[in-house]
Amino acid sequence: MWTQLLLHIGLMLYMFNVIDEYTFGTVLLYGLFLFLSIFAYTSLMDRSFLSIPFEIAKFLLGVVLIFMLGNWFGLDTIVPWGTLLLGIYLAFSLLATFYFYKYDTPEYKLG
Numbered sequence: 001m002w003t004q005l006l007l008h009i010g011l012m013l014y015m016f017n018v019i020d021e022y023t024f025g026t027v028l029l030y031g032l033f034l035f036l037s038i039f040a041y042t043s044l045m046d047r048s049f050l051s052i053p054f055e056i057a058k059f060l061l062g063v064v065l066i067f068m069l070g071n072w073f074g075l076d077t078i079v080p081w082g083t084l085l086l087g088i089y090l091a092f093s094l095l096a097t098f099y100f101y102k103y104d105t106p107e108y109k110l111g
Contacts, residue, residue, distance in 0.1 A: 004037075004041045004093070007089065008034060008037060008038055011034060011037075012034060014073070014075065014078075015027070015030050015031070015034070015073070018073050018074060021073075021074070022073065026069075029061065029065060030065070030073065032061065033058065033061050033062060033065065036054050036057050036058040036061060037058045039054050040054040040055040040057075040058050040093075040097065041093075041097075044097055044100060044101065047101070049101075051097055051101060052097060052098070052101060055093065055094055055097040056094065058090070058093075058094075059090050059091070059093070059094045062086070062087075062090045063087070063090065066083060066086070066087060071083040072086050
């Protein structure tokens, strides 16, 4: 989970760096992606079923943004293969969410 936290801090800081280069609607989509992503991994830590639909929505929005813009908001100019790495992260995160939700069950469940 520390990996997700550090990645999202990096993505947030990157958003603040490139916010003036994109339209208001595109920046809102970036913010929506961050919201979906943070909600997905925090609900997975709570073992909530909501982690699955939010992770799927995050994956789909991420793929749409990559195809819509051609890359991840110009990330390739700073990090070589940055868009590809982000795409790999999206796929791995989706698969990991399914795995942890299904197989990493707690001994007890609150509520």
